[in-house]
Amino acid sequence: MQKANIIFFYGPPATAKSYVAQQVAKQTGYVYFNLDEFYAKVKAQTEVDKLNKLMQVFQAEPKNYVVDGFLDKKAQAVVFFEHYQKPRYVVYFQSSKDEVEQNIRLLSTEEQKKSRFQRFSSFLQNRDELLAYLKKFQFFVTVDAVQKGLSNNFQQSSDLIIQSIMSFLKPKVLVALTYNNEELAEVYLSKLETELGFKHLHLETLCEEELAKGTPQGKQMGAFLNSGQVVPPQMQIELLRKYLYNDPQQNKFVLTSFPEKYQEFRTFEDKLFPITGLINFLKEGKAVSFSAKINPVLHYSAEGKNLIIQNEDLGPFQSYLTKRVKYGIVIGPAMSGKTTFAKYISQKFGFNLIEWGETAITQLKEKLSTVPGEQIEELTLPMIIKYYKDLFSNVTNEKYVFDGFPPGCEKPEQILQFLNLGQASWVLNIGLDQTNQWIRYKIKSEIDAAQEMTDDDKEKMITNAKAHEEIVKQAQVYVQSQADCKLFKQDTNYSLEQNLKSIDQIFGKRVYLASILANLDSDIYEALKLIYINIAAKYRMAFVDVEQLIAKNFEKLSNDYEMRWTKQNCKNPSNFTPETVMKLVKQYIDDLPIQSRDVLLWGYISADQQGDKQQQEQIFPRATDELMMVEKSLGQIKVLYAITEQPLNPEINDPEWVLEKPEVPPPKQEGDGGDDEPKDGGNADGEENVPKFNIYNYQWTKSEVPKNMAQIFMKVKQPSPVQLEVSDYSFKLIYDNFEELFQSIQENNNHTYYAQIQLQQPVMD
Secondary structure (H helix, E strand, C coil): CCCCEEEEEECCCCCCHHHHHHHHHHHHCCEEEEHHHHHHHHCCCCHHHHHHHHHHHHHHCCCEEEEEECCCCHHHHHHHHHHCCCCCEEEEEECCHHHHHHHHHHHCCHHHHHHHHHHHHHHHHHHHHHHHHHCCCCCEEEEECCCCCCCCCHHHHHHHHHHHHHHHHCCEEEEEECCCCHHHHHHHHHHHHHHHCCEEEEHHHHHHHHHHHCCHHHHHHHHHHHCCCCCCHHHHHHHHHHHHHHCCCCCEEEEECCCCCHHHHHHHHHHCCCCCEEEEECCCCCCCCCCCCCCHHHHHHHCCCEEEECCCCCHHHHHHHHCECEEEEEECCCCCCHHHHHHHHHHHHCCEEECCCHHHHHHHHHHHCCCCCCCCCCCCHHHHHHHHHHHHHHCECCEEEEECCCCCCCCHHHHHHHHCCCCCCEEEEEECCHHHHHHHHHHHHCCCCCCCCCHHHHHHHHHHHHHHHHHHHHHHHHHHHCCCCEEEEEECCCCHHHHHHHHHHHHCEEEEEEEECCCCCHHHHHHHHHHHHHHHHHCCCEEEEHHHHHHHCHHHCCCCCCCCCCCCCCCCHHHCCHHHHHHHHHHHHHHCCCCCCEEEEECCCCCCCCCCCCHHHHCCCCHHHHHHHHHHHCEEEEEEEEEECCCCCCCCCCCEECCCCCCCCCCCCCCCCCCCCCCCCECCCCCECCCCCCHHHCCEECCCCCCCHHHHHHHHHCCEEEEEEECCCCCHHHHHHHHHHHHHHHHCCCCCEEEEEEECCCCCC
């Protein structure tokens, strides 16, 4: 028997409950059901009568309901849940007694006040017992009803409540663009339906079915089509609303034949909700094409929501939706520094470290014990695998690094089984030749450096090397079967400093900066920004508009320069410390649905931006600080674009500061007294063989002019310079030129570029 789908709204009066219920019903297409009005209409007086008549109407008309109100007492709720059905949700409007009473006084007419205070008194009498019962159920959810002060700003506060409720009611909706690879799209969409439970909605087919049914909505669509016009987006959206919210058991959809214009996507999101993502089916080897106008692909690429699919593997799709755990493993022979690198990766890049030392094994034995404070006697490999499989299935958006394989994980099938805890993102293979392995072994074991390797030592190393070779072999098998997993090799025969730099290049981001050092009108600004969005989309970079990000989070930011008076745009990054800006940028990048090694920051570095600045604004922040913090927080800067109207001098030409060396005093005579001078080869602290610092042994320059971004970057990074002169008619030169830079960086990760983009007149006449 079909049952009603019910969402109850429960809470005190004067918390916008009725208004929110009406708006949620409107947005979902559900029937709005006012409980008090229903009781009055059916003349239900007693608790039993109210409950019976309510269940009768839901049985007679099993629709989708938003019920404005809830059962008065726990006893009624128990009967309703156990003898009729459980609701989809009970949404509780939480608010304090003082806030509710204030709202009643400020938001009620004189006639309403008495009634509302009486209802509030009755609500308080039954609330605690009823809430204690409701909190046992997963369908019970709470919203903050007066977070922003309902009586002060009813519209803003109620809109926040609506957004909160719609966030857990809205389904997952992805829009698929199939025209670039229709054959793959057909197979993939079928797999999404059969294997992952997504419902495929072909919008054109839905419109045709609505026309054939002859519904009022279908007739309206027919009128447009018969007159040679397209069905308006608003009408299509209303049709989709009916399908998206109709069945609460079906909350995952993929839309095709959706309008392809950017504005129509905006209309969908304004009227319904932001889509979960865009599925862009492309052929192997193809990339996102350049567009002179913003389109859905560019828009969602900039938001990290353009999922490119080029084969039938569902792994990337599942990873996109679930934000699953990302983990990797460091492998290497004995003495390779495997543990050192695992710890470095953990500390530098925010991975949770999992080791297999005695302490870690003891802790794991305690976690697996059913008796608090005790340990299990034996920890087997199947137990370890099960523990981490369960952990990874219940945790999202976390990163883990394993320091090698656990004890007992030696056979090929065991290695593969452990790698398949979830879906590993990477394996780092540490390489070390036998000579260096023996040298490190002697140092660690405090063996004399001149001692030769014994036959037993050789045998141990050969055995260890063979075991490592088997691990590498199985890791290669695993990586070949996983499209999203990469195998990195790190040769550790060099210095630790060199090795750590190599690790930074593997795990750190590659950063591309576009700094705007010209006063641009809005048209030029947006045209240039679109060029860089095109670059990010083609090369699958994370795109960050730094000023826009600050504007979105402006109320949360603390201004460390608050003592400074400024005429700059208050959302300008230069109004905040580089640490504050990078913390915000890093959080944004980490939260993007699609992660990328490459990051493009638009509108940063900001210290040298033009504007009416006070004298103290020339000092803070310095471009040096911003550049340093980018590399410290994200990774190496690979390309720095300086967008200017006038050439920016990248050379440092400070005048030489010649120091006049004072006359050397005559040598002391015996008996002069005073402290003894340190002898040559020592210093005043008694350290030997340390030459004294002599200021006159160095060359010095002097300057009161702060160094600009180009001068600092050229001096410190020593990049290859690139010069482009463009106007609004030739902005695409920036896009075309970037391919050469990107390919060079792909071939040699040590390459760095400084690109000066000089804007020429005329511009946007």
